[in-house]
Amino acid sequence: MTVETRTEGLGPVRTDTxxxxxxxxxxxxxxxxxxxxxxxxxxxxxxxxxFDLAEGETLGLVGESGCGKSTTARVVLxxxxxxxxxxxxxxxDLMSLPRKAMRSLRRQMQIVFQDPYASLDxxxxxxELIAEPLRIHGLYDDGGRQQVRDxxxxxxxxxxxxxxxxxxxxxxxxxxxxxxxxxxxxxKLLVLDEPVSALDVSIQAGVLNLLDELQTELGLSYxxxxxxxxxxxxxxxxxxxxxLGKIVETGTAEQLFTGPAHPYTQALISAIPLPDPRKExxxxxxxxxxxxxxxxxxxxxxxxxxxxxxxxxxxDTAQQSRCVDDEPTLTSRDQGHPVACHYAARRELL
Amino acid sequence: xxxxxxxxxxxxxxxPGSGDAAGTxxxxxxxxxxxxRDLSVSFPSGDGPVRAVRGVDYVLRRGxxxxxxxxxxxxxxxxxxxxxxxxxxxxxxxxxxxxxGRDLLSLSENALNGIRGARVAMIFQDxxxxxxxxxxxxxxxxxxxxxxxxVSKEKALERAVELLETVRIPNARERISSFPxxxxxxxxxxxxxxxxxxxxxxxxxxxxPTTALDVTVQAQIxxxxxxxxxxxxxxxxxxxxxxxxxxxQADRVMVMYAGKLVESGTAEDVFYTPRMPYTLGLLGxxxxxxxxxxxxxxxxxxxxxxxxxxxxxxxEPRCPKATDLCRETEPELRETTGPEHLAACHHAESLVGxxxxxxxxARVADADTLAKLASEGEK
Numbered sequence: 001m002t003v004e005t006r007t008e009g010l011g012p013v014r015t016d017t018x019x020x021x022x023x024x025x026x027x028x029x030x031x032x033x034x035x036x037x038x039x040x041x042x043x044x045x046x047x048x049x050x051f052d053l054a055e056g057e058t059l060g061l062v063g064e065s066g067c068g069k070s071t072t073a074r075v076v077l078x079x080x081x082x083x084x085x086x087x088x089x090x091x092x093d094l095m096s097l098p099r100k101a102m103r104s105l106r107r108q109m110q111i112v113f114q115d116p117y118a119s120l121d122x123x124x125x126x127x128e129l130i131a132e133p134l135r136i137h138g139l140y141d142d143g144g145r146q147q148v149r150d151x152x153x154x155x156x157x158x159x160x161x162x163x164x165x166x167x168x169x170x171x172x173x174x175x176x177x178x179x180x181x182x183x184x185x186x187x188k189l190l191v192l193d194e195p196v197s198a199l200d201v202s203i204q205a206g207v208l209n210l211l212d213e214l215q216t217e218l219g220l221s222y223x224x225x226x227x228x229x230x231x232x233x234x235x236x237x238x239x240x241x242x243x244l245g246k247i248v249e250t251g252t253a254e255q256l257f258t259g260p261a262h263p264y265t266q267a268l269i270s271a272i273p274l275p276d277p278r279k280e281x282x283x284x285x286x287x288x289x290x291x292x293x294x295x296x297x298x299x300x301x302x303x304x305x306x307x308x309x310x311x312x313x314x315x316d317t318a319q320q321s322r323c324v325d326d327e328p329t330l331t332s333r334d335q336g337h338p339v340a341c342h343y344a345a346r347r348e349l350l
Numbered sequence: 351x352x353x354x355x356x357x358x359x360x361x362x363x364x365x366p367g368s369g370d371a372a373g374t375x376x377x378x379x380x381x382x383x384x385x386x387r388d389l390s391v392s393f394p395s396g397d398g399p400v401r402a403v404r405g406v407d408y409v410l411r412r413g414x415x416x417x418x419x420x421x422x423x424x425x426x427x428x429x430x431x432x433x434x435x436x437x438x439x440x441x442x443x444x445x446x447x448x449x450x451g452r453d454l455l456s457l458s459e460n461a462l463n464g465i466r467g468a469r470v471a472m473i474f475q476d477x478x479x480x481x482x483x484x485x486x487x488x489x490x491x492x493x494x495x496x497x498x499x500x501v502s503k504e505k506a507l508e509r510a511v512e513l514l515e516t517v518r519i520p521n522a523r524e525r526i527s528s529f530p531x532x533x534x535x536x537x538x539x540x541x542x543x544x545x546x547x548x549x550x551x552x553x554x555x556x557x558x559p560t561t562a563l564d565v566t567v568q569a570q571i572x573x574x575x576x577x578x579x580x581x582x583x584x585x586x587x588x589x590x591x592x593x594x595x596x597x598x599q600a601d602r603v604m605v606m607y608a609g610k611l612v613e614s615g616t617a618e619d620v621f622y623t624p625r626m627p628y629t630l631g632l633l634g635x636x637x638x639x640x641x642x643x644x645x646x647x648x649x650x651x652x653x654x655x656x657x658x659x660x661x662x663x664x665x666e667p668r669c670p671k672a673t674d675l676c677r678e679t680e681p682e683l684r685e686t687t688g689p690e691h692l693a694a695c696h697h698a699e700s701l702v703g704x705x706x707x708x709x710x711x712a713r714v715a716d717a718d719t720l721a722k723l724a725s726e727g728e729k
Contacts, residue, residue, distance in 0.1 A: 064565065064566065150719040150722060150723060151719075151723075153716045153719040154715055154716050154719040154720045154723055156714050156715060156716065170652040172652065173652075183723075186723075186726075200421035200422055200591065201421070201593070201632060202631060202632055202635045202649035203648070203649075203652065204635065205634075205635030205636075205637075205646035205649075206648035206649075206714050208637065208646055208648075209645065209646055209648055209714045210714040213715040214715060214720070217721065217723070217724045218720075218723065227565065229639055230636070230637045230639040231637050233637065233638075234642075234646070235637075253642070254642070257639065267566055268565060268566065269639065270569075271565045271568060271569035272565055272594065273572075273594030273595050273597060273598045274594055274597060274638070275593040275594045275596075275597050275621065275633065275636050275638070276597055276621060276640070277598070277617040277618055277621050277622075278618070279640065280597045280598040281597075281598060287569055287570060287573070288570075291534040291537070292564075350640040350641075
């Protein structure tokens with residue numbers, strides 16, 4: 001069905017590519033205080049990120065806070081203008097699209113936010129929250145009422161609760177409202193920005209299963225942004241790991257979890273405790289040192305070197321100088337999947 | 351209760367790692383250091399009393415890590431706040447908390463101050479709110495030392511440096527003059543751990559100590575906690591919603607639901623042979639990183655309101671195993687696979703050899719409307 005050819009670092013290029021992101025850069029200005037507010041520096045939030053997303057596929061974008069994953073998601077939807085780079089959705093270049101055309105294209109691409117408490121208007125009843133996107137795009141008069149009821153039922157809410165307000169629902173139910181709202185316009189792409197992070201595990205599982213079922217039936221593509229690797233392994237087909245604005249490793253979920261080759265991915269996987277006492281207590285730990293450097297002033301060469309356990313403990317001075325001077329690119333390096341480390345080596349950690 | 355209570359204040363060893371004294375002045379590992387009996391907490395509300403904790407019993411033994419898990423609102427944090435006497439005066443607290451032969455709940459504020467922070471220390475979730483933003487971290491650690499020991503400021507600051515070194519804060523000597531906002535979240539939490547260690551406590555209560563932190567930092571903080579525990583020989587109550595943290599750290603585990611203990615046992619008992627459907631459901635809802643999971647098994651519904659609770663098992667409305675008995679009578683904790691493995695379920699035996707997806711239904715979406723949506727999409 002799909003033909004795969006590989007281009008270096010970009011992951012598989014498929015004929016059914018829905019979304020294509022190339023070299024996206026997003027800098028935020030740092031302004032001085034006072035009246036003039038001169039720009040005194042720049043936060044390099046996203047620095048040359050590229051990936052593809054196929055129809056019906058889920059790409060997990062993982063990393064810790066400040067790695068640029070949410071900024072990437074917003075740039076993809078053109079909610080934030082990119083500093084440079086290209087985003088192509090179904091063959092249309094979003095960066096040069098006029099506002100009006102962008103607006104109608106937005107029907108195809110929707111977002112679900114992390115915090116279901118902050119993202120729903122407290123003054124609208126649920127049926128209106130879900131109807132709002134239909135009204136905005138002039139689709140409500142054509143059977144909108146029934147559609148809203150169907151959407152509520154689909155996501156596991158009772159249609160008779162349509163006249164209640166968001167605060168009357170639990171966190172999990174609110175997130176379902178957010179999903180129903182995003183689905184109302186029958187999008188092709190859902191950007192899910194930490195959609196289950198605010199929820200308790202027993203509730204989180206319900207939302208994850210719902211997303212699974214919706215994808216199977218409706219053929220949706222998901223860009224799933226999360227800091228939780230367990231959740232990402234469960235839901236994603238492919239995963240891109242971000243660190244300080246760059247993708248450091250990408251591959252299928254299977255590849256990344258059975259043979260992570262970048263020291264950062266290894267540290268991430270090794271840091272997450274497994275809910276299994278015997279396995280957890282027998283695990284090998286790879287710990288990073290220190291804290292995230294400032295994205296306004298990232299380290300030279302490899303951005304991870306200041307915290308890299310391999311750099312600190314395994315490399316000699318000559319090898320280290322390569323990390324300091326020479327920025328590793330995201331290419332295959334005989335690891336079976338693209339990884340941005342001069343000394344990439346797969347390791348089994350689980 | 352221990353033979354040593356009276357000796358405690360005579361000789362104070364301020365060097366780090368004075369835990370070697372633990373063997374003599376504190377009794378042996380395995381002795382009960384803290385005992386909670388029938389602890390209940392309720393808060394008044396317009397709709398009637400909010401019964402946040404309902405009859406919790408447990409013992410904490412010297413040197414062990416006792417994990418308390420539960421979801422938001424299960425009462426796990428309120429239990430510890432009650433033990434520490436940190437609840438607002440509007441709260442009604444009943445039961446007993448026995449520490450060193452005394453009931454902490456009946457002590458005066460003054461007497462409690464001699465124990466709190468010295469022999470029972472607490473670590474909170476958010477280090478930004480548990481540290482004072484206008485004092486240097488050195489001053490705050492020294493304050494904790496001087497609150498319980500009559501030493502000079504200089505000596506207390508020396509101790510602060512040692513403590514910061516113990517929790518692996520680099521350049522501790524310079525760092526003591528930093529303010530909390532100058533440190534990262536992980537560093538701040540280390541400072542809080544250093545303060546908890548300051549007086550060589552017998553018990554450390556850690557309430558979601560890693561929840562606000564990134565995963566790589568979480569792992570570092572868990573390490574620092576272990577260092578703190580080794581150095582002081584303290585027993586630890588580790589409260590978290592993260593079953594992974596519990597699996598790695600806890601010797602014994604207690605699961606809370608709707609203000610009650612619903613299951614307790616060794617980590618292996620609870621993780622490998624759960625005997626309460628809620629525990630089984632929790633484990634089934636977890637996506638696993640170590641293997642591909644086809645389907646998760648969410649627990650339907652949401653936790654009950656703890657105001658005006660109906661009779662019967664609080665988990666009954668969400669439990670696929672529920673029968674009339676569960677609706678009428680709330681089950682008590684009872685022995686299951688062994689004397690240490692307790693579960694509060696009338697049907698605990700029916701969970702033998704059962705996995706989560708045999709009990710809970712994985713399907714969430716409404717099949718009919720979803721199919722309708724799919725067919726409309728194709729048009």
